[in-house]
Amino acid sequence: MEGKLVNKPCWQLAGSNPALMPVTSYTIGMDTPEVFLKKVKEAEGFKVIKVKLGRDTDKELINIIRSVTQVPIYVDANRVGRIVIKAGDVPLATGAGRGFNRATHA
Known part of the structure; x- marks a missing residue:
């Protein structure tokens, strides 16, 4: 609230350096390809x-991301029992199991 009142971001109020803060991700849920593309942008x-x-x-959605950006991708696959996307299919790490969350630097 104080940040809104004085028109400053929280990191400035706390005396932090944003370059030293942990990386955060932008999460995109399951949706249509059109909405997915909008969210990636x-x-x-x-x-x-x-x-x-x-x-x-899944493969199409990863390809949509790669058509717009090359930033690393984290995968949230905790709603399925097994996901396997071969590395040659799309530029993404492979994995399986609940809670699989892995970045790729493709």
């Missing part, structure tokens, strides 16, 4: 995009 400026996977369109 909204994520401009974020250093990581996190996507929720678990549908038949």
Whole structure:
């Protein structure tokens, strides 16, 4: 609230350095390809995009991200039992199991 009153970001009020802060991700939930593309464009400026996977369109959604940006991707696959995307299929790390969350620097 104080930041709003004095028109300053929280990090300035706390005396922090944003360059030393942990990287945060922009999360994109399961949606249509059109909405997904819009969300990827909204994520401009974020250093990581996190996507929720678990549908038949996973490969297409990763390709949408890569058509707009090359930032690392975190995968949230905790809603499915197993996700396997071969490295040759799309520029993404592979993995399986609940709670799999891994960045790729493709």
